[in-house]
Amino acid sequence: MSDQPIRLSEMISNLNDNSGGEAANADGTRDPAVIVLGSPVASAPGTTTNRRAFLARASTLSLALPGVAAIAACAPGGGGAGGSAAAGTADSLSALDLQNANSRLDTALVHSGTHEATTASGAAAPFRRYSPELPPLSDERTLRIHWRAQEVPVRISESTTVAGWTFEGDIPGPIVHCQEGDTVEFTLTNEGVVPHSMDFHAAQLDPKVAFRSVVQGDSVTFTFKPRWAGAFMYHCGTAPVLMHIGAGMYGAIIVSPRNPLPPAKEFVLVQSEFYLGDAVNGVRPFDYNKMLSTMPDFVAFNGRPNQYIDDPIRVSVGDRVRFWVVNCGPTHSCAFHVVGEQFDTMYLGAPPGTPIRGVQTFDVPAGGGMVFELDCDVPGEFPFVNHGFGHGQKGSIGFLLVE
Numbered sequence: 001m002s003d004q005p006i007r008l009s010e011m012i013s014n015l016n017d018n019s020g021g022e023a024a025n026a027d028g029t030r031d032p033a034v035i036v037l038g039s040p041v042a043s044a045p046g047t048t049t050n051r052r053a054f055l056a057r058a059s060t061l062s063l064a065l066p067g068v069a070a071i072a073a074c075a076p077g078g079g080g081a082g083g084s085a086a087a088g089t090a091d092s093l094s095a096l097d098l099q100n101a102n103s104r105l106d107t108a109l110v111h112s113g114t115h116e117a118t119t120a121s122g123a124a125a126p127f128r129r130y131s132p133e134l135p136p137l138s139d140e141r142t143l144r145i146h147w148r149a150q151e152v153p154v155r156i157s158e159s160t161t162v163a164g165w166t167f168e169g170d171i172p173g174p175i176v177h178c179q180e181g182d183t184v185e186f187t188l189t190n191e192g193v194v195p196h197s198m199d200f201h202a203a204q205l206d207p208k209v210a211f212r213s214v215v216q217g218d219s220v221t222f223t224f225k226p227r228w229a230g231a232f233m234y235h236c237g238t239a240p241v242l243m244h245i246g247a248g249m250y251g252a253i254i255v256s257p258r259n260p261l262p263p264a265k266e267f268v269l270v271q272s273e274f275y276l277g278d279a280v281n282g283v284r285p286f287d288y289n290k291m292l293s294t295m296p297d298f299v300a301f302n303g304r305p306n307q308y309i310d311d312p313i314r315v316s317v318g319d320r321v322r323f324w325v326v327n328c329g330p331t332h333s334c335a336f337h338v339v340g341e342q343f344d345t346m347y348l349g350a351p352p353g354t355p356i357r358g359v360q361t362f363d364v365p366a367g368g369g370m371v372f373e374l375d376c377d378v379p380g381e382f383p384f385v386n387h388g389f390g391h392g393q394k395g396s397i398g399f400l401l402v403e
């Protein structure tokens with residue numbers, strides 16, 4: 001392959017050179033575009049701000065989220081909440097009503113409890129390769145899952161740590177593997193500061209009830225039975241959804257068909273975009289205005305740009321490989337392709353129904369998932385890429401090593 005990925009060090013250097021866009025204060029300093037919400041346990045000494053500063057920065061958050069007021073204003077009875085948050089005074093923030101069942105509204109509200117905002121030290125988060133292997137199916141046909149929404153720093157490369165909003169402390173969240181017709185009993189407990197929620201694309205539920213937002217310390221529980229096999233996204237659906245997905249609250253739920261597919265080495269690839277501001281204490285906050293501009297700094301498979309360039313996915317000659325590709329966006333598609341190979345089979349919808357034969361590239365839309373299969377009968381180093389190379393070059397690329 002002739003195209004070489006831009007190295008992260010160059011990308012970050014370029015970003016730092018071109019990261020203007022936030023207005024300078026009178027003293028020449030610049031405020032980060034979004035609030036940095038760090039781990040309650042990972043704050044460095046001396047970095048904890050007082051409550052007043054937190055609320056002041058929270059009002060900056062509201063101002064940096066022009067969609068919040070608009071979204072709230074569109075919702076029944078929501079104009080007051082969004083307007084109050086946008087007004088940005090400490091009094092109005094602390095007076096907000098958090099008992100709002102409409103998940104589209106809740107992120108306009110900032111928890112007024114005793115929590116103090118912290119900026120976490122980026123040094124505390126180690127780099128860890130995200131394992132792409134599909135976890136084995138449980139023997140149980142009822143899955144009981146209890147996850148936490150956590151606002152913690154996540155290292156996405158040796159040189160970049162982000163102020164993540166996460167499920168279970170990682171970006172993406174854990175891979176769920178179940179079978180068509182299984183029962184999934186799911187609970188989310190919110191350990192974060194702002195409201196969060198969970199939306200499984202593999203479920204059919206009233207979203208206002210099951211996918212509702214919960215505030216810090218509260219939990220939401222729902223049960224569903226995936227009707228269709230396939231590669232599905234899950235994500236936080238709290239408004240503004242762009243911010244919550246863009247800050248890391250997403251992942252893959254893989255639903256295998258009841259009649260097993262032919263044996264294969266199975267891998268899950270979650271594509272997503274990263275829109276980042278300048279580092280604060282070594283942690284780069286997510287930048288909502290950049291998300292709106294849809295020009296990502298990085299695009300990654302499984303949350304780390306280029307991780308499978310540095311540490312490829314390895315299989316043996318003769319293996320059949322099945323990629324479950326989920327595109328969590330939040331915005332761009334993934335033109336999935338393996339350089340030097342062809343997919344003998346892909347499934348646009350639920351496998352094993354209606355396979356499409358002989359595919360070179362197929363676009364997986366944001367919020368979608370598809371299944372790609374190939375026989376690895378030729379040894380070599382095969383790049384799997386987002387063939388939309390403006391995004392592939394930003395990190396959604398890796399090697400499939402056939403040995």
Ligand SMILES: [Cu+2]
Binds near residue numbers: 165196236238244
């Ligand atoms: Cu969220």
